[in-house]
Structures are given as structure tokens and as C-alpha cells.
Amino acid sequence: MTNESKIRKIAKLLRKAYGVPKPRKTPPVDELVRTILSQNTSDRNSVPAFWALKKRFGSWERVLEAPTVSIAVTIKHAGLANIKSARIIGVLRQIKETNGKISLARLKDMSAEDGLSYLKSLKGVGPKTAACVLLFSFGKPVMPVDTHIFRVTKRIGLIPKDVTIEGAHDILTGLVPKDLIYEFHLGIISHGRETCRAPGPKCGSCLLYGMCGFKMKSLYRKKELCR
Numbered sequence: 001m002t003n004e005s006k007i008r009k010i011a012k013l014l015r016k017a018y019g020v021p022k023p024r025k026t027p028p029v030d031e032l033v034r035t036i037l038s039q040n041t042s043d044r045n046s047v048p049a050f051w052a053l054k055k056r057f058g059s060w061e062r063v064l065e066a067p068t069v070s071i072a073v074t075i076k077h078a079g080l081a082n083i084k085s086a087r088i089i090g091v092l093r094q095i096k097e098t099n100g101k102i103s104l105a106r107l108k109d110m111s112a113e114d115g116l117s118y119l120k121s122l123k124g125v126g127p128k129t130a131a132c133v134l135l136f137s138f139g140k141p142v143m144p145v146d147t148h149i150f151r152v153t154k155r156i157g158l159i160p161k162d163v164t165i166e167g168a169h170d171i172l173t174g175l176v177p178k179d180l181i182y183e184f185h186l187g188i189i190s191h192g193r194e195t196c197r198a199p200g201p202k203c204g205s206c207l208l209y210g211m212c213g214f215k216m217k218s219l220y221r222k223k224e225l226c227r
């Protein structure tokens with residue numbers, strides 16, 4: 001089976017299990033800030049922090065004018081509030097300096113590669129954050145790799161065991177058919193949260209068992225069947 005047919009088959013199974021993900025088109029600066037807030041924490045903590053920031057300041061211009069400490073207090077639920085508030089102000093300032101306003105609209109006409117290099121030139125923005133903005137705000141075919149995607153695709157055998165999370169972005173972006181990137185990304189995250197969990201993957205009830213290259217899968221399946 002070629003990688004492409006394997007990925008298409010996985011996507012079909014994930015679609016059956018978790019449904020077709022709803023289309024999403026977040027304004028790009030919102031997506032950028034939201035993803036910075038999500039660094040090293042879960043959506044449960046970062047999403048309320050994002051909405052608290054929007055509610056308190058109303059615009060990114062006002063966030064940029066606010067004292068860092070007020071931002072840190074507002075986003076405290078996301079954790080690492082001092083680092084994240086400085087990072088948010090830093091990227092907003094850089095965007096304003098390079099674009100004349102706080103807007104990322106010009107990324108729409110850039111290639112995915114140019115968009116990635118521009119976003120990664122912003123201090124504190126790594127490949128995952130950059131890829132989230134391009135995928136979720138512009139629909140560009142770039143694969144963001146979070147811990148779930150990194151773990152699950154490695155276990156399945158789509159990426160080499162010794163690859164770094166940074167390297168996995170390029171490999172998966174090249175490997176996953178462009179028309180599937182959005183749903184594959186969200187489907188694998190659902191699978192990582194519900195079945196292929198970091199400790200204790202539920203291999204015994206996993207729909208991808210037959211296609212998975214994880215050496216310990218039969219052991220985990222036995223454990224699950226014995227419960």
C-alpha cells in the first residue's frame with residue numbers, strides 16, 4: 001500500500017469514528033494569539049484565556065497599547081502568563097511594524113512556504129503556530145503537528161521514529177494529500193485524545209490496529225482485553 005492510499009484509508013476510518021470536522025475559518029491574528037495561548041496547555045485552559053482577552057480589550061490595537069501586566073492577569077488561565085503576554089505583545093508589535101497595521105491579510109496571496117517563513121520570523125512563533133494560522137485562517141495545505149499528531153503518526157509508522165517534532169511538520173505536509181490535511185489533522189487529534197493516548201493506548205479497540213506499526217500494540221491489546 002502506498003503512503004497516499006494508507007493515509008486516505010486512515011482518513012476514511014477516522015471520519016467514520018469521529019465524523020467530518022466542521023469547516024473553520026478564524027481571523028488570522030485571532031488564530032495566531034489563540035495558538036500562542038495554547039502553547040504548553042490544553043484548550044480547556046487556553047480558550048477561556050483567549051475570550052477573556054478579547055472581551056477585556058476589544059481589539060488587538062488595544063492589547064498592544066496595554067501594560068504587559070494587565071495582559072498577563074487577563075490570560076492567567078492559560079499558564080505561563082508572563083511569557084505568553086510578552087510574546088503576544090511582541091508579535092503584535094512586529095506585525096504592525098512590518099505591515100503598518102495589525103493584520104495578516106497579505107498572507108492570503110503568499111505561497112504556503114513564504115507564509116511559513118514570515119510567520120516563523122515573528123519571535124516566539126514556531127512551526128506549529130505558523131501552520132495553524134495558514135491552515136485554519138487561509139486553508140493553505142500545511143500540517144500543524146502537536147503532541148497528539150506527533151505521537152500517533154509515529155506509532156502508526158507514517159513518520160520515522162527518530163524525527164523531531166519540527167521535522168515532522170515538513171514530512172507530514174509533504175505526505176498527506178492536500179485535500180485531506182484539514183480533516184486528517186483534526187481526526188488524528190481526536191484519535192490521540194480518545195484512543196491512542198500517550199500512556200495506555202486503547203489498541204484493543206482501535207480502528208487503525210491493522211495498519212499500525214506500533215511494536216507494543218499487541219501487548220496493549222492483551223492488557224485491554226484482560227480488564
Ligand code: SF4
Pocket residue numbers: 152155156195196197201202203206207208209212213214217220
Ligand atoms: S493500534 Fe494502538 S498504537 Fe496503533 S494507532 Fe491504535 S491505539 Fe495507537
